[in-house]
Amino acid sequence: MDFEDFVQDLSSLEVISKDNQKMAVKLKGVPLQYANALRRVCLNGVPVFAVDTVDIIENTSVLADEGLAHRLGLVPLKTDLSRFNEPSKCECQSEAGCSNCKVMLVLDSGDSDVTRTVLSNELSSEDDSIKPISEKIPIVQLAPGQKIKVECYARLGRGTEHAKWNSATISTLTETDKDDERVLTVESTGALSPEQIILAGVDEVSNKLGEFKEMVSQIQE
Numbered sequence: 685m686d687f688e689d690f691v692q693d694l695s696s697l698e699v700i701s702k703d704n705q706k707m708a709v710k711l712k713g714v715p716l717q718y719a720n721a722l723r724r725v726c727l728n729g730v731p732v733f734a735v736d737t738v739d740i741i742e743n744t745s746v747l748a749d750e751g752l753a754h755r756l757g758l759v760p761l762k763t764d765l766s767r768f769n770e771p772s773k774c775e776c777q778s779e780a781g782c783s784n785c786k787v788m789l790v791l792d793s794g795d796s797d798v799t800r801t802v803l804s805n806e807l808s809s810e811d812d813s814i815k816p817i818s819e820k821i822p823i824v825q826l827a828p829g830q831k832i833k834v835e836c837y838a839r840l841g842r843g844t845e846h847a848k849w850n851s852a853t854i855s856t857l858t859e860t861d862k863d864d865e866r867v868l869t870v871e872s873t874g875a876l877s878p879e880q881i882i883l884a885g886v887d888e889v890s891n892k893l894g895e896f897k898e899m900v901s902q903i904q905e
């Protein structure tokens with residue numbers, strides 16, 4: 685039986701609790717291997733945006749360039765899946781990317797007379813839908829006279845490639861007292877809503893199973 689037969693869409697899943705960050709749904713009659721596949725995909729198989737490459741134009745902070753790039757990569761970014769493509773699936777098929785698969789964010793701290801912390805709100809994005817989920821994530825501390833100036837390029841990626849692209853911080857499957865009934869709990873990093881993660885996760889598992897079936901049928905021929 686197909687995965688789609690079990691999970692049509694979110695309306696066929698019973699929502700137990702839901703807020704902006706966290707959502708729990710009841711999976712009824714979904715075989716354990718499918719439920720577990722969905723749990724894993726929700727954790728690290730749904731694409732979200734993260735900074736992938738950084739051009740350091742100026743960095744006089746005490747943090748090495750690599751450290752600064754790493755910190756920028758770990759800032760969770762709000763993601764719009766409807767408008768952007770993963771680079772491997774984008775029509776441009778170019779290393780440089782295009783406006784459908786890449787977003788530039790710039791940060792120019794200037795210098796200051798006092799010691800201060802550069803926060804994520806200083807990252808300015810060329811696309812308003814792709815920006816840090818919070819304005820208060822510390823990036824680097826600057827002493828008087830120090831400054832950083834960087835150009836960051838963000839793209840969609842998956843947590844299976846690097847943890848900075850994880851779509852959820854928590855994705856768990858718990859048993860209930862009824863047979864054949866489990867609870868999937870997903871807590872988002874903030875890049876997507878937990879609802880979007882579960883919906884995209886259902887699509888992803890369906891597609892993977894479809895591809896797998898296709899592969900098997902080709903082997904048989």
Ligand SMILES: [Zn+2]
Nearest residue numbers: 774776782785
């Ligand atoms: Zn592109």
